[in-house]
Amino acid sequence: xxxxxxxxxxxxxxxxxxxxxxxxxxxxxxxxxxxxxxxxxxxxxxxxxxxxxxxxxxxxxxxxxxxxxxxxxxxxxxxxxxxxxxxxxxxxxxxxxxxxxxxxxxxxxxxxxxxxxxxxxxxxxxxxxxxxxxxxxxxxxxxxxxxxxxxxxxxxxxxxxxxxxxxxxxxxxxxxxxxxxxxxxxxxxxxxxxxxxxxxxxxxxxxxxxxxxxxxxxxxxxxxxxxxxxxxxxxxxxxxxxxxxxxxxxxxxxxxxxxxxxxxxxxxxxxxxxxxxxxxxxxxxxxxxxxxxxxxxxxxxx
Amino acid sequence: xxxxxxxxxxxxxxxxxxxxxxxxxxxxxxxxxxxxxxxxxxxxxxxxxxxxxxxxxxxxxxxxxxxxxxxxxxxxxxxxxxxxxxxxxxxxxxxxxxxxxxxxxxxxxxxxxxxxxxxxxxxxxxxxxxxxxxxxxxxxxxxxxxxxxxxxxxxxxxxxxxxxxxxxxxxxxxxxxxxxxxxxxxxxxxxxxxxxxxxxxxxxxxxxxxxxxxxxxxxxxxxxxxxxxxxxxxxxxxxxxxxxxxxxxxxxxxxxxxxxxxxxxxx
Numbered sequence: 001x002x003x004x005x006x007x008x009x010x011x012x013x014x015x016x017x018x019x020x021x022x023x024x025x026x027x028x029x030x031x032x033x034x035x036x037x038x039x040x041x042x043x044x045x046x047x048x049x050x051x052x053x054x055x056x057x058x059x060x061x062x063x064x065x066x067x068x069x070x071x072x073x074x075x076x077x078x079x080x081x082x083x084x085x086x087x088x089x090x091x092x093x094x095x096x097x098x099x100x101x102x103x104x105x106x107x108x109x110x111x112x113x114x115x116x117x118x119x120x121x122x123x124x125x126x127x128x129x130x131x132x133x134x135x136x137x138x139x140x141x142x143x144x145x146x147x148x149x150x151x152x153x154x155x156x157x158x159x160x161x162x163x164x165x166x167x168x169x170x171x172x173x174x175x176x177x178x179x180x181x182x183x184x185x186x187x188x189x190x191x192x193x194x195x196x197x198x199x200x201x202x203x204x205x206x207x208x209x210x211x212x213x214x215x216x217x218x219x220x221x222x223x224x225x226x227x228x229x230x231x232x233x234x235x236x237x238x239x240x241x242x243x244x245x246x247x248x249x250x251x252x253x254x255x256x257x258x259x260x261x262x263x264x265x266x267x268x269x270x271x272x273x274x275x276x277x278x279x280x281x282x283x284x285x286x287x288x289x290x291x292x293x294x295x296x297x298x299x300x301x302x
Numbered sequence: 303x304x305x306x307x308x309x310x311x312x313x314x315x316x317x318x319x320x321x322x323x324x325x326x327x328x329x330x331x332x333x334x335x336x337x338x339x340x341x342x343x344x345x346x347x348x349x350x351x352x353x354x355x356x357x358x359x360x361x362x363x364x365x366x367x368x369x370x371x372x373x374x375x376x377x378x379x380x381x382x383x384x385x386x387x388x389x390x391x392x393x394x395x396x397x398x399x400x401x402x403x404x405x406x407x408x409x410x411x412x413x414x415x416x417x418x419x420x421x422x423x424x425x426x427x428x429x430x431x432x433x434x435x436x437x438x439x440x441x442x443x444x445x446x447x448x449x450x451x452x453x454x455x456x457x458x459x460x461x462x463x464x465x466x467x468x469x470x471x472x473x474x475x476x477x478x479x480x481x482x483x484x485x486x487x488x489x490x491x492x493x494x495x496x497x498x499x500x501x502x503x504x505x506x507x508x509x510x511x512x513x514x515x516x517x518x519x520x521x522x523x524x525x526x527x528x529x530x531x532x533x534x535x536x537x538x539x540x541x542x543x544x545x546x547x548x549x550x551x552x553x554x555x556x557x558x559x560x561x562x563x564x565x566x567x568x569x
Contacts, residue, residue, distance in 0.1 A: 022539065023534075025536075025537060029536040029538050045540075053550060054540065057550075059540070059542070060541035060542070062354050062380075064351045067353055067354060069533070071541060218353070266533075269353070269354055269533045269539065270353045270355070272396065
C-alpha cells in the first residue's frame, strides 16, 4: 500500500487531492459521483460577510481548452454557509477549507470572525484576487504590501491555519508569495484564474456580462506549473498547486514542481468524477514506480 | 437531494432531421425512468479543447424501452461534435437535471385547459410536457412559431403533437404557413376568449417575455422554460443565472422553469 497522506501546514490530509473553490459547491452535488472521504480536503465556494449578488449574465464562456468565468463570487454569506452547508460536510472524513473573500480589509476581518463559533473547518483560504474598493479597485493580490497586510490581519482573527490564494495576474508572483509569507501565511494556493476576454464578433459585444473574466482549465496549466515551481523555490510555505489539473499526470507535474497538494477545479465540470480518477491514477503511478510517499518526488525539479 | 445519474448511454440513433437540427436517441433507462418534462441532460463531449458539457432538453422518454430522445440544433463547435457521434457509441450524460414544469400547479379536481407556446428549437421540451399532460386528461392547445414553412422540424413536431393536442396553431415570421407573424400573435388572436388555466412556454428570450406580458394581461399563470450558458449543470458554478425577484438564481437548479410573473427574461 502506498502512503497518500500529506502534511499541510501541520494538518494531515489523507490524500493530496483537494477541490478548487467555486467548482465543487460545498460538495453536496458531487457526493453523488465522488466518495468525498477519499479527498484530502474540500475547498468550498467563496463566502463573504454579507451576501454578494454576483455579476450580470452571461457569466460563462468556453475557450480553446479552457473557460472564462465572471461569476462575481455570488454567495449568500458566511452565516448561510455555516447554517446550510457546514452540517453536510461534517458527515465526511475530509478536511474543509473555507474560501474567504472581501472588498476591504474590514470585510476579511468580519468574515473570518463569522467562523469564530463554527466547528468543522480546518483552514481558511484567502481569495486576494478581489478588487480592493479602498485602493481604487486594485486587487489586493497584486501588491506585496497589501497581500502582507491582509494576511496579517486575518491571521490575527483566524482560529485555523490560513492559506493565501495567489493571483497570477502579476509581474512577479514570487514577491506576492513573500508578502503573504511575511504576513504569517501558513500555506499558499496557486494559481487563481488568469484574466481574459472573448468577443462575439457577430454581435460586436463581449460574451461575458462583466466583459472580462477569469480563464481556467488545461489552457492555463503551464503557467500554473511555472508559478508553483518559482514560488516553491522561493518560500518555505506548503503549496496547493492548481490550474488546469485534469489528469493524474497533471497532478504529478505540480508535485514535482513543488506542490504539497493539488487542487482540481474546472475539470470537475468536464468530468464530475475527475477528482477520484486523478487520485486512482496517482495510486497506480506510485505503485508502478515503487514510490512509497509523494515526498520522494515532491519538488525534485532543480 | 434530486436523483441524478451519470451514465454512459449508448446512441441508438443520431441523425439530421432538418438542415441544422438533429435527433438523438439514447439508451438511458435510469434517466428515462425519472425524467420529467422540462428537465435537461448534460452531454459530455470528451473532446479535449471543448471542455464543457452541453445542456440539452429532453424531448421524449420511453420508460419501457429505457430510452430517451433529444432534439438539438447545431449552433457551435460542441453541438457539431455531438452531431457526428456514430450509432452504437457510448456518450457520457448526466441527468435528469433541473426542476421541470410544475404540472401539479394544475387543479386536480376539475379538467384543465392549457396553452403550450413554443418557438423554433425551443419547442422540443414542450413535447414531453404535452404528452404528460394529455395522459392526465388535460386539454391542450399548442401554438408554435417558426421562421418559415421550410421547416422539417415543424412537420415532425406537428405530426408528433397531432394525436395529443386539442388544437395545433402555427405562426411563421414570413407568413409562408399559418398565421403571419410571431407565435404570441396567433395565441392572442386564436386564444382570445379562452380562459386557459396555465400557459407553458419555451423559446427565445424575447418570445418568452412577450408570452409573460400577454399572460399577465389576461391574468393567466404561466411557466417559462429558460436557457443560459452553463458549466456544471448541477448548481455548483453559479454560472447560469437569471434574475428572479431582484436576485440572480441558477437556471440549472432553481430552473430551468420559472413562473412568468417572477423571472426577468432580459437578464
